[in-house]
Amino acid sequence: MIKLLRSLLRKQQLTGENILESQGHCSTCNQEVSFIAKNAWLRDHFLCSKCGSIPRERALMQVIEQFYPNWRDLIIHETSPGNRGASIRLAQECKVYRPSQFFPDQKLGTEHNGMRCENLESMTFGDESIDLHISQDVMEHIFNPAKAFQEIARTLKPGGAHIFTVPLVNKMGASKLRAKMRNDDSIEYVEPPIYHGNPIDSQGSLVTMDWGYDIVKCIFDATGLFTYTLYIDDVNKGIRAEYIEVLVTVKPNVVK
Numbered sequence: 001m002i003k004l005l006r007s008l009l010r011k012q013q014l015t016g017e018n019i020l021e022s023q024g025h026c027s028t029c030n031q032e033v034s035f036i037a038k039n040a041w042l043r044d045h046f047l048c049s050k051c052g053s054i055p056r057e058r059a060l061m062q063v064i065e066q067f068y069p070n071w072r073d074l075i076i077h078e079t080s081p082g083n084r085g086a087s088i089r090l091a092q093e094c095k096v097y098r099p100s101q102f103f104p105d106q107k108l109g110t111e112h113n114g115m116r117c118e119n120l121e122s123m124t125f126g127d128e129s130i131d132l133h134i135s136q137d138v139m140e141h142i143f144n145p146a147k148a149f150q151e152i153a154r155t156l157k158p159g160g161a162h163i164f165t166v167p168l169v170n171k172m173g174a175s176k177l178r179a180k181m182r183n184d185d186s187i188e189y190v191e192p193p194i195y196h197g198n199p200i201d202s203q204g205s206l207v208t209m210d211w212g213y214d215i216v217k218c219i220f221d222a223t224g225l226f227t228y229t230l231y232i233d234d235v236n237k238g239i240r241a242e243y244i245e246v247l248v249t250v251k252p253n254v255v256k
């Protein structure tokens, strides 16, 4: 049966037939579009016909719209933004959008190639200065995620949130460390190294964590903040894929 499915998928890929197609509203280009996949791995191949976005980018933008419909008026920091999808919409429509990237040879907090140099584990933003932190498939590449979550919590304004995607590959299993940094900055590989594509590094980004649903407990243990895990399956919004969860860690408003 599996062999039959595989040969069917291969045939479809070779002939260019659509595996999945739908019409509807794209949250990242804000237009009525077609969504088409010619490859069964929808996470990377179920594309918007107009902006080329992928499902997790549309899911993230939809969650931003739902939780913070006033996002255009907020101070938004996005770490390691992409060159399409939600990153483009945020950059174009948000009044104060601060993209950042970690450049190892640049001073933290300085501008470089139109990006602010920031290390998520040691940010230069002031306490309670950011309304929304956005990250898209970044938190599986952090050597000290607890420190990064603490930095995000420190810099969030009360009422703000970290809205992010991260592949929860271990699902119900425990989150597992794949690699850690030793005190001398060398890397200790706990598991065989896996790399994801990185637009600013041809070597790719090392995966340091295989996260499971218990990521919300890791965040709580590090910061005391609660996190929503949202699963959207809506083919007419082009949101259908494996590892499609969007997480929202909320810093509560202080009641005075």
Ligand SMILES: [Zn+2]
Residues within 6 Å of the ligand: 026, 027, 028, 029, 030, 031, 033, 048, 049, 050, 051, 052, 053
């Ligand atoms: Zn689109």
